[in-house]
Amino acid sequence: MTRYNACLSLEVPSGELFGFLGPNGAGKTTTIKMICGLLMPTTGTVRVGGFDIQAQPIEAKALLGLVPDTPVLYKKLTGRELLRFVGDLYSVASGTINRRLDHLLHLLDMTECADDLIESYSHGMKQKTSIMAALVHDPKVVVLDEPTSGLDPRSAKVVKDVLRALCKMGKTVFMSTHILEIAERVCDRVGIINEGKLVAVGSVSELRTRSKEGRVSLEDIFLEVTGGPEQQEVIKFLET
Numbered sequence: 037m038t039r040y041n042a043c044l045s046l047e048v049p050s051g052e053l054f055g056f057l058g059p060n061g062a063g064k065t066t067t068i069k070m071i072c073g074l075l076m077p078t079t080g081t082v083r084v085g086g087f088d089i090q091a092q093p094i095e096a097k098a099l100l101g102l103v104p105d106t107p108v109l110y111k112k113l114t115g116r117e118l119l120r121f122v123g124d125l126y127s128v129a130s131g132t133i134n135r136r137l138d139h140l141l142h143l144l145d146m147t148e149c150a151d152d153l154i155e156s157y158s159h160g161m162k163q164k165t166s167i168m169a170a171l172v173h174d175p176k177v178v179v180l181d182e183p184t185s186g187l188d189p190r191s192a193k194v195v196k197d198v199l200r201a202l203c204k205m206g207k208t209v210f211m212s213t214h215i216l217e218i219a220e221r222v223c224d225r226v227g228i229i230n231e232g233k234l235v236a237v238g239s240v241s242e243l244r245t246r247s248k249e250g251r252v253s254l255e256d257i258f259l260e261v262t263g264g265p266e267q268q269e270v271i272k273f274l275e276t
Contacts, residue, residue, distance in 0.1 A: 048210055100179060115149065115161075137172065167195060171198075182214065184215065220254040
């Protein structure tokens with residue numbers, strides 16, 4: 037396993053949808069785990085809503101909703117039971133849970149299978165359940181690691197619309213994705229990490245103006261700031 041001396045300084049304000057990009061192994065999931073308190077940084081601090089995730093973990097995590105890269109769900113519960121359980125963990129009132137569940141299940145087209153065991157769900161259905169579990173307590177900060185993985189086009193579109201709506205409500209959305217088109221179309225800003233370091237950050241238009249090659253797509257910018265000499269030679273060859 038390659039280990040990097042990571043150095044990451046980043047602030048995401050309320051109301052922003054921030055896209056977190058990088059090659060495989062660059063440190064995206066590790067960063068997300070540190071934001072959520074699943075891993076502790078060796079130096080520095082992580083603050084969520086002003087709370088230090090190490091010194092004030094309960095307060096910080098109460099503000100968070102997490103969608104991990106691989107859904108980890110209780111297979112012997114139904115979808116509805118799991119979501120109620122998560123709501124109870126966050127001390128959400130029973131009537132409020134019911135209203136939110138009805139809304140989320142309808143929004144993600146999961147009403148008909150809400151009372152089926154999770155072990156019978158497809159990967160896409162588990163992904164949607166994981167997203168609902170992250171939102172049921174109405175978090176102020178939503179962190180998602182590849183949220184559209186396994187989703188059909190309609191569900192992926194709904195998720196993107198939901199994330200934009202959350203930002204309009206003043207919530208913060210931090211999303212890791214490999215799908216550059218999604219980042220380019222829905223994110224207010226993007227950050228590109230490579231070998232544990234933030235190598236570019238800004239809106240897509242800002243990154244275009246900073247590009248050495250004057251490239252116009254996020255894909256080209258991504259390759260420019262993360263590719264080594266060999267990859268740059270391939271890019272130039274393909275462009276001739």
